[in-house]
Amino acid sequence: MSVSGAASRLTPATRRASLDALRASVTEPLDVLVVGGGVTGAGITLDAVSRGLTTAVVEGQDWASGTSSRSSKLVHGGLRYLQMLDFHLVKEALTERDLLINKxxxxxxxxxxxxxxxxxxxxxxxxxxxxxxxxxxxxxxxxxxxxxxxxxxxxxxxxxxxxxxxxxxxxxxxxxxxxxSVDDARLVLTLVRTAAEYGAHAATRTQVVELTTSPSGRVDGAVLEDLETGERFPVKARHVINATGVWTEETEALAGSDGGLRVLxxxxxxxxxxxxxxxxxxxxxxxxxxxxxxxxxxxxxxxxxxxxxxxxxxxxxxxxxxxxxxxxxxxxxxxxxxxxxxxxxxxxxxxxxPLLQPGTKEGTNSAKVSREHTVASPTPGLTVIAGGKLTTYRVMAEDAVDFALGAEARTRPSVTAQTPLLGAVGLDAQRNWARRHARTYGWDRAMLDHLFHRYGSLVGDLVALCEAQPDLAKPLEHAPAYLRAEIAYAVDAEGVLHLEDLLLHRTRLNYEVRDRGLAALEEISRIAADRLGWDESRRIDEVASYTARAEAEAAAELEPDDASAERTRLAAADVAPLKPLGR
CATH class of the missing domain: 3.30.9.10 (D-Amino Acid Oxidase, subunit A, domain 2)
Structure with a gap:
């Protein structure tokens, strides 16, 4: 299958379709349910679905909302590991770095x-x-x-x-x-969209609140809560893979087992x-x-x-x-x-x-350990992966799926080393049109570089939006590094549910302009409201929610320590709060 991007579009409608597919798994179980929408979970989803496995991924917040949008944004081998004489790990990371750049x-x-x-x-x-x-x-x-x-x-x-x-x-x-270097949040989003192109089901703001077991004691699925509506429903899967990073132990505990990985x-x-x-x-x-x-x-x-x-x-x-x-x-x-x-x-x-601690908890059946990450099974049917780094996400994903499948992996080997991500195929051909786009829309070299770095060959999708609605080719008035078309495209194809998704993860306005994007909220929110069907009351609520978040974050930076900063930050309510699970 060629990755064109059409089937990869993430919208509220495709989210609803994915939730419907998850509900239907009660009668026809999925092969793999991935819990966690950071770079590891997204990589696992692509690895599994590209092996021909029916696969779904759920994330309690937005894609990449945790560690995977808050890294140093580097793809590197890790010079410090040479000081530890860990040559294998450095070579592995450098191999992955070059694979990402070249292919x-x-x-x-x-x-x-x-x-x-x-x-x-x-x-x-x-x-x-x-x-x-x-x-x-x-x-x-x-x-x-x-x-x-x-x-x-x-x-x-x-x-x-x-x-x-x-x-x-x-x-x-x-x-x-x-x-x-890499825009970490866009890498995650691109992995999820590539997986969706190959048939994976994907849903944000969808939290695992229980792990279910068969009469034999094997984990056979989960209970999900749609945090947008409050609905809870069961799903079934042959394999459940926990890729929740710093939430690893909370998710493990839902299986009712004392085994698993320790993460600080x-x-x-x-x-x-x-x-x-x-x-x-x-x-x-x-x-x-x-x-x-x-x-x-x-x-x-x-x-x-x-x-x-x-x-x-x-x-x-x-x-x-x-x-x-x-x-x-x-x-x-x-x-x-x-x-x-x-x-x-x-x-x-x-x-x-998520710092992986030495050893595994008592009761863990088996584990595959590398210097950076560990894959383990605290109970049959549940695979847990923790540790690692953004650079080696693909290796981690392959290890996790291999481990979950066991002997079956020999007949279903990973193909992700040969699977370009969305936006990579046709990149040179699309670049050949850059001068024409620049003349047509008045985009300078910096804007073209910005667009190709973010979208690759999918720049053509943004051009199509501008052809249909010429005012989208203009920069945002108070955030001119971004086009209005980028906001429209994020809403149309990149899984936006809330205004904060646009400011935090589809753009970087939350930290790359001094006011955290507040001056641009009016224009951005109106583009989003028009395309998502929000009424004026909903639009105003979304603006107020993001404004409160931005102001709380700014105030927290003035606090002297973590405890006081946390109290200040939590004064702003979440748009779709996670359910507390406990450790």
Whole structure:
């Protein structure tokens, strides 16, 4: 089947059809039910359905609403693992990085170079240079053409040409090496849509509130709650796969078993500053006493992070505190010639890493363990996967489905290494029309790059919208980095149910403009209301809900610690609250 995008469109109507298919599973069980709509769950869904298995995925919030929209947005091998001598893991991640760039998602994943500043002329250059050379060498072992240039040694003069705002006394030179960046939320959405194109059923705002078992004690399905309506109904599946990240233990507990994986949440935050505020054309990677700090060039701004601190609050709404922000500023300013202040920050985000703890709980039947992730079965019929990283989502998905199928996997092998994602097929042909689109609609080079990076060959879908309704070709008045057509397309094809879905995950306005997108709400909400059939009362409620969320997040950033920041953030109610499950 060619992936054209037509069957992949996610709308309120396709969500209802997916829920109908889930209800029908009571008489004709699914092969696989995936719980969790982050990058791991989305990858598992694509892996399973592309093997010819009837598959559904449910997510209690929006796609990528947890960890998978709050990462460092890097696709990388992980230089730090070389320090641990974990060569296999680095090679695996570099292989996946290059596969994404060369074949699976060349529109979404883009090369980005970093400077590794050196403080000592001789021994550090030799030591770090040997490590980066090994990093590049492991990438060369990956099948197919090499996706990245080789690293280079730079003198202080060469370093300062690439990054003039690096403090003169911060380094005597640098190594320049290449990795890749990705819009993490769009990667997840694209995985889900690609899976839908191949026949997967997909539903957001749909929470698993029970796991059901057969008389023999095997997990044979779940009870779902449609958080939009409050309806509960059962579903049946031969295999249930739990890919809920930091919610892993809560979901495991629904099976009534003491077995499973142990997962702790660790918070990482990032700050966003305007691109013109720091003079530099490449990124930086810096070692701190607690974590690795990246200064990443991204579109019209810089992303700087991250932290690594235990999180003991509720799992849905982690936020950056004043202490977190000060930590990132202090470490960035240690190497910047013109120090940043809080006034320079236009946005922040905080995410929770699911840190897999050693071993499995008593009662777990079996487990497949890698350095980064583990797949286990706490009870027959239920497969649990936790740990891992965004870069290796495809390997994790393959492991999870192989593990769930057991011997059946030999006759149904994974094909995702040969399955381009939506927007990858026909990319070059669509690019050949770019100049015509630019002339017709007045789009400059920056806008075209923006569109192709987000949609790939599906840019043609946006052009069709503009042909039918010319005013959609115009930028949003108060968020001109985005076209009105992008809002319309998100509503028409990308599974939007609420206004916050547009601001948080279909665009990045929540953290890439200083007011979190509030000035653009009127225009965005009217486009959404027109296409979703909202009346004026519903539109006003959606605007009020997002406004309250944005204001609560901004207030939480001023709090000194996690507990007080959480109280401040939770003052804003959720549009479709998750049901508490307990651990």
């Amino acid at each position: 699976l998602a060349p529109h979404l994943v883009k090369p980005v170079s970093f400077l590794y500043p050196l403080e000592h002329k001789v021994w550090e250059r030799a030591y770090v240079g040997a490590g980066v050379a090994l990093y590049d060498g492991l990438a060369t072992l990956a099948p197919g053409k090499r996706a990245m240039p080789w690293h280079r040694h730079l003198t202080r003069t060469g370093m300062e040409k690439l990054f003039p705002d690096l403090r003169h006394d911060a380094a005597v030179g640098a190594l320049r090496y290449w990795d890749a 949440a660790s918070k990482g935050i990032h700050i966003v500053v305007p691109r013109e505020r720091i003079r530099g054309s490449v990124g930086l990677i810096l070692q701190t006493e607690k974590s690795v700090l990246f200064v990443i060039p991204w579109s019209r701004y810089w992303v700087i992070g991250t932290t690594d601190t235990p999180w003991e609050q509720e799992l849905t709404h982690p936020v950056a505190t004043a202490a977190d922000i000060d930590y990132v500023l202090d470490h960035a300013n240690a190497v910047l010639a013109d120090p940043l202040t809080r006034d320079d920050i236009i946005g922040t985000w905080a995410g929770l890493r």
